[in-house]
Amino acid sequence: xxxxxxxxxxLDEINKEFxxxxxxxxxxxxxxxxTFINDKLKKESLxxxxxxxxxxxxxxDKYTQVLFRDKRALPFLxxxxxxxxxxxxxxxxxxxxxxxxxxxxxxxxYKEIKDDFKKLCxxxxxxxxxxxxxxxxxxxxxxxxxxKTFEIEERKREARxxxxxxxxxxxxxxxxxxxxxxTSKLVTYIYEIVSWVEETSDYLRGLIIKYPSK
Amino acid sequence: MALEYxxxxxxxxxxxxxxxxxxxxxxMAPLYGSRILNIKQILILAAIFAIAGALLLGEGVAKSVxxxxxxxxxxxxxxxxxxxxxxxxxxxxxxxxLSSALGLPISSTHATIGGIIGLGLLLxxxxxxxxxxxxxxxxxxxxxxxxxxxxxxxxxxxxNKHKIKFLKGFKDYERSENTYSYIxxxxxxxxxxxxxxxxxxxxxxxxxxxxxxxNITLLLIMTGLGLASGVTxxxxxxxxxxxxxTELRPSTAFAVQVPTAAVMLIGTIQKIPLxxxxxxxxxxxxxxxxSNTPMKKGLWKIIAIWLxxxxxxxxxxxxxxxxxxxxx
Numbered sequence: 001x002x003x004x005x006x007x008x009x010x011l012d013e014i015n016k017e018f019x020x021x022x023x024x025x026x027x028x029x030x031x032x033x034x035t036f037i038n039d040k041l042k043k044e045s046l047x048x049x050x051x052x053x054x055x056x057x058x059x060x061d062k063y064t065q066v067l068f069r070d071k072r073a074l075p076f077l078x079x080x081x082x083x084x085x086x087x088x089x090x091x092x093x094x095x096x097x098x099x100x101x102x103x104x105x106x107x108x109x110y111k112e113i114k115d116d117f118k119k120l121c122x123x124x125x126x127x128x129x130x131x132x133x134x135x136x137x138x139x140x141x142x143x144x145x146x147x148k149t150f151e152i153e154e155r156k157r158e159a160r161x162x163x164x165x166x167x168x169x170x171x172x173x174x175x176x177x178x179x180x181x182x183t184s185k186l187v188t189y190i191y192e193i194v195s196w197v198e199e200t201s202d203y204l205r206g207l208i209i210k211y212p213s214k
Numbered sequence: 215m216a217l218e219y220x221x222x223x224x225x226x227x228x229x230x231x232x233x234x235x236x237x238x239x240x241x242m243a244p245l246y247g248s249r250i251l252n253i254k255q256i257l258i259l260a261a262i263f264a265i266a267g268a269l270l271l272g273e274g275v276a277k278s279v280x281x282x283x284x285x286x287x288x289x290x291x292x293x294x295x296x297x298x299x300x301x302x303x304x305x306x307x308x309x310x311x312l313s314s315a316l317g318l319p320i321s322s323t324h325a326t327i328g329g330i331i332g333l334g335l336l337l338x339x340x341x342x343x344x345x346x347x348x349x350x351x352x353x354x355x356x357x358x359x360x361x362x363x364x365x366x367x368x369x370x371x372x373x374n375k376h377k378i379k380f381l382k383g384f385k386d387y388e389r390s391e392n393t394y395s396y397i398x399x400x401x402x403x404x405x406x407x408x409x410x411x412x413x414x415x416x417x418x419x420x421x422x423x424x425x426x427x428x429n430i431t432l433l434l435i436m437t438g439l440g441l442a443s444g445v446t447x448x449x450x451x452x453x454x455x456x457x458x459x460t461e462l463r464p465s466t467a468f469a470v471q472v473p474t475a476a477v478m479l480i481g482t483i484q485k486i487p488l489x490x491x492x493x494x495x496x497x498x499x500x501x502x503x504x505s506n507t508p509m510k511k512g513l514w515k516i517i518a519i520w521l522x523x524x525x526x527x528x529x530x531x532x533x534x535x536x537x538x539x540x541x542x
Contacts, residue, residue: 008388077388140383211387212374
């Protein structure tokens with residue numbers, strides 16, 4: 001019993017730190033994108049995202065070590081917890097990948113697409129924030145976490161609409177094809193973050209249904 | 215043949231029989247399936263309870279299922295009763311070992327009765343077997359899986375209702391599952407202990423019958439070791455196979471194990487020959503249906519081996535009777 005409690009507390013602490021770092025990464029991404037839209041990209045924010053991802057990787061390793069340290073304790077949730085962590089970590093990876101891409105993106109954003117781009121970015125940071133909340137809620141409140149998964153789905157829909165509006169506008173542009181191509185990649189990479197967030201939330205919803213709660 | 219040699223032969227066969235019974239002991243399967251313990255811990259526990267159960271309970275338990283089914287006048291027909299008992303037990307052991315090697319749990323009672331029917335037909339023709347008793351028993355053989363399925367289905371549904379009402383998140387879940395894991399562990403240990411005592415009597419009975427100057431304690435220890443080695447050598451295949459038939463968690467293992475143990479207890483008190491293996495497998499199917507989790511492939515293999523148990527044991531006992539009769 002004592003062993004189980006110690007392990008549980010340790011896992012809780014690492015998980016909290018991991019989720020806080022993910023949230024921090026999302027906030028930095030939001031900051032970076034806001035400055036990018038205003039043509040004054042803050043590269044420090046992008047560096048911050050990369051550092052956050054590295055920290056998350058370390059926490060992920062630590063969490064996995066503790067999770068599998070004693071195979072008997074909490075066996076029925078080990079795989080599920082591991083999968084949740086890995087999926088949220090992929091969100092961090094995608095944010096980091098996007099940051100590196102934005103760092104080398106050599107152009108300024110087209111004025112014609114700034115409003116829709118803002119919508120896409122807003123949906124992205126909201127989705128990540130809601131996913132972190134959902135991962136916290138699933139520990140204590142299945143009902144609230146379940147509702148949260150539908151909110152995340154809504155964010156994905158918003159992001160998808162914004163993505164196709166943006167792509168539609170971009171493909172009609174008669175400008176430097178490299179700039180059009182790279183800007184469309186920018187849009188696609190942001191959308192991929194939201195898309196993965198939704199996939200993770202779908203997994204969480206599946207877990208809520210799997211464990212009798214609905 | 216000198217009595218000492220007969221006793222030694224019976225002793226060896228008794229250990230083989232206990233090995234066969236231990237090899238087909240699926241009691242620990244829910245512990246493995248719900249991952250409360252790992253296979254190494256399970257086998258250690260199974261071995262300890264097999265020896266303890268045999269040593270502490272083995273002496274007091276006696277079974278006389280054969281008396282009700284065989285209608286043979288041994289003296290009048292000049293039949294060697296020791297050879298009959300020995301043949302039935304050896305054929306039972308062989309059937310149990312073979313099915314265990316395939317990882318399939320069968321009822322040891324069915325294997326025994328299959329052997330009895332075979333010998334009854336061989337030595338007494340159609341009148342050598344008490345068919346009305348067989349018919350009465352067969353009703354319970356059909357009823358066992360139905361009872362196991364129904365009771366577990368109901369318990370799982372009730373348990374799920376309780377979970378929806380009281381368990382609000384992973385933390386609640388972990389707390390609850392942890393409690394269940396201790397309950398299941400205790401129940402399974404008690405079941406393994408009493409089952410070892412019960413099974414031991416099948417193997418010990420034949421040796422006690424042939425000689426008076428036998429050290430019973432030593433005999434029980436040897437039989438217990440036979441049961442323990444059966445579980446650890448071949449029983450692990452059955453435990454793994456059955457434990458992985460459907461998704462188990464400590465709470466669902468509880469839902470499977472408690473009705474099985476309760477129904478078996480009622481059956482024992484009422485002297486109804488229920489099969490623990492059949493009850494457990496049917497309970498797992500009940501769990502799968504009640505919680506909408508898929509069953510792994512292999513259920514049909516188990517049902518097929520249940521149906522084959524009788525004819526195989528009967529044929530085997532007919533084949534084995536003549537050489538054993540010559541030997542004893």
